[in-house]
Amino acid sequence: MRVWSIANQKGGVGKTTSVVTLGGLLGQRGHRVLLVDLDPHGSLSSYFKLDPDSLEHSMYQLFFNNNCKNRDYIGQVIRPTSLRNVHLLPAATSLATLERQVSGQEGMGLVLSRSLAQVWDEYDYALLDTPPILGVLMVNALAACQQLVVPTQTEHLALKGLERMVHTLKMVMRSQRRELPYLIVPTLFDRRTLASVTTLKEMRRIYRDKLSPEPIPVDTRLRDASQLGLFPHQLEDESRGVRAYRHLLSLLDNEIEKANHG
Incomplete structure (x- = not known):
């Protein structure tokens, strides 16, 4: 299984859409x-018409249930989506209380890694949707993943969030004593606005080789797909947004190939 975390310490940058x-x-x-919702807001779960306020089985239970090492229990948590071979590990709003409840407990940064190990051979990819704050959920996501994708809105204020995210990543890599490849993805790009164009130029100046060369454009079809609970390619396979994400996927594939032959 390949595990990708989609993360940024700023909200509204397109993390859930990217996942x-x-x-x-x-x-x-x-x-x-396997799509994994680690955000207490439950945007990914809500996308697929689940209610994070009323879920009986969710990521929250995996952090506390003694059966989390049991494949049968994880099977109760995983839900289907509109694609037969894509499943969802949903979030509950109770995840918001996790930080306080697990404070001081050992091993809580590896709960997700242990959970994914139970289904390792059943999936080719796991994509993790993360909360916009550094805490136990973000730590779990960074500990479990092999590739980090950092969606960043092409607006000036988003650059600060990106700076914090890169700082966090470097801090985590030092503590874990391992390199974690990351790719910054400009999102919500509108070439008609000076703010988008200027911000993209600034991102290219600062981050160069860590930046995806093609930004994800503003595309109302992505929003339409969200309202319908469909994967965007199911609604319109050749929309601007889908084409840009397909290019991003090819880029990530190339990064994996380079790492494997490095």
């Missing part, structure tokens, strides 16, 4: 995909 669209495109290729 859903990339996951759907991987599913379209025939891969077995």
